[in-house]
Amino acid sequence: MLHVDVPTRPEIRALIETRADACVAIYLQTTPLTQHVAGSRIAFGNLTRTALEQLDAAGFDKRRRAALEEGLDALREDDDFWRLQAHSLAVLATADSVRTFRLATAVTETVEVSDRFYLKPLLRGMAFPQHAFVLALSENDVRLSEVFADLPATTVTVPDLPGNASDATGRASVNNLTQGTRLANAEGQKTLLSKYARKVDAALRPVLAGRETPLILVATAPLGPIFRSVNTYPGLLADGVSASPDRMSEGELASASRVVLDALYAAQIASATALFHERIGQNRATTDLNAVARAATFGAVELLLVDMDEVVHGTVDATDGTVSLATEAGTLSYGVIDEIAGRAFLAGAQVLAVRREDVPDGAAVAAILRYAV
Numbered sequence: 001m002l003h004v005d006v007p008t009r010p011e012i013r014a015l016i017e018t019r020a021d022a023c024v025a026i027y028l029q030t031t032p033l034t035q036h037v038a039g040s041r042i043a044f045g046n047l048t049r050t051a052l053e054q055l056d057a058a059g060f061d062k063r064r065r066a067a068l069e070e071g072l073d074a075l076r077e078d079d080d081f082w083r084l085q086a087h088s089l090a091v092l093a094t095a096d097s098v099r100t101f102r103l104a105t106a107v108t109e110t111v112e113v114s115d116r117f118y119l120k121p122l123l124r125g126m127a128f129p130q131h132a133f134v135l136a137l138s139e140n141d142v143r144l145s146e147v148f149a150d151l152p153a154t155t156v157t158v159p160d161l162p163g164n165a166s167d168a169t170g171r172a173s174v175n176n177l178t179q180g181t182r183l184a185n186a187e188g189q190k191t192l193l194s195k196y197a198r199k200v201d202a203a204l205r206p207v208l209a210g211r212e213t214p215l216i217l218v219a220t221a222p223l224g225p226i227f228r229s230v231n232t233y234p235g236l237l238a239d240g241v242s243a244s245p246d247r248m249s250e251g252e253l254a255s256a257s258r259v260v261l262d263a264l265y266a267a268q269i270a271s272a273t274a275l276f277h278e279r280i281g282q283n284r285a286t287t288d289l290n291a292v293a294r295a296a297t298f299g300a301v302e303l304l305l306v307d308m309d310e311v312v313h314g315t316v317d318a319t320d321g322t323v324s325l326a327t328e329a330g331t332l333s334y335g336v337i338d339e340i341a342g343r344a345f346l347a348g349a350q351v352l353a354v355r356r357e358d359v360p361d362g363a364a365v366a367a368i369l370r371y372a373v
Helices: 009-017 038-058 064-074 080-083 120-127 167-168 186-208 224-230 250-280 288-295 337-348
Strands: 023-029 090-095 098-103 111-115 132-139 140-149 154-156 215-218 302-306 311-317 324-326 348-353 365-369
Touching: 009 098, 009 302, 009 337, 023 038, 038 064, 038 090, 038 186, 038 288, 064 090, 064 098, 064 302, 064 348, 090 311, 098 120, 120 337, 120 348, 132 224, 132 250, 140 250, 167 186, 167 288, 186 224, 215 224, 224 348, 250 302, 250 348, 288 302, 288 324, 288 337, 288 365, 302 337, 311 337
Parallel strands: 132 215, 302 348
Antiparallel strands: 023 090, 023 111, 090 098, 132 140, 140 154, 302 365, 311 324
16 A cells, blocks of 8 residues: 555644744655655755855744754654655654654655645645556455555545445345245345445445545446446546456556546536636636735635646735735745745645646636636
8 A cells, every 4th residue: 555644634724824934844855665765855855054154144033943953853864764765755753843754655855944834745646646446346255455646546445345345235145036935036136235235335344434535446237337336435526447357457547546536626626627727717716926926815715726846936915815925935935926826825725736727818826716816
């Protein structure tokens, strides 16, 4: 299983609201292959030095600097921590705490130092996770796999998962039912398959509890629709793979599932773009940075799309959302787009950190508004 810990919405909210004399955000590429992780540790050390140099240039308190450096050095020296990594790593540190998040998606190497955390890469990981669970379900077998962007799928151990429909129902077959009984028809088969599906769902609950990872169902009728009718995991995607998984390898399951994830991403972007162009004629959509900042400050943003890589340094007034751009990066400024995204998120907006080409009109930011401002 890939070791990922994408933050939940309450965690993101707490991070957005964090303010400190120095908030250091470090993002870097890592690898789940332990034998190759040394390069990531070296890169982390280099990025740490960059952050500390920025603090030195700003005349940061030496005792607070020493505490922050101690926390980051302790992380760099933690062999057990580096042994279990994903595709990228976010390190969010102050002089009082160090938080880490291992991400399934790749990130751009970044160091940002300010009085608040730079969080756009984490928002990207929440909006478009490149990993999912796959439930391969048939009358003959059931298995749960985890698929990733660039690694082979792995089988997830699920305690109490029935081996097949016969095991779950205590019958030799759910198809050739004995005549003259109440189960000797299509309704009887549906009853038995429903019992099987409920047992599968019950076994999955402790494994999937508290997660937001998408679950993709690979199954055929009638079992697929029956499982959907009893499923309790909110992350089950409406679109699945309509095929028998009996002879599908883990790699084939992963390939089919990635098609579903790609389609989900494309549909979200297409829907947002269509809504943007519909609302712009109603003065309820804009790509103007200053207008978006004001709307986010007033809680008027319904849906926000931001370029996941663009960093514009400056400040955003807390009262009216006025943007003041900085001539260069420094500890007295922060990422303006990141700040806008945080304000929109705290006001309940949906925030999508996407590639530049996926933002309407190729802008750095695009907002769909709840009302005209």
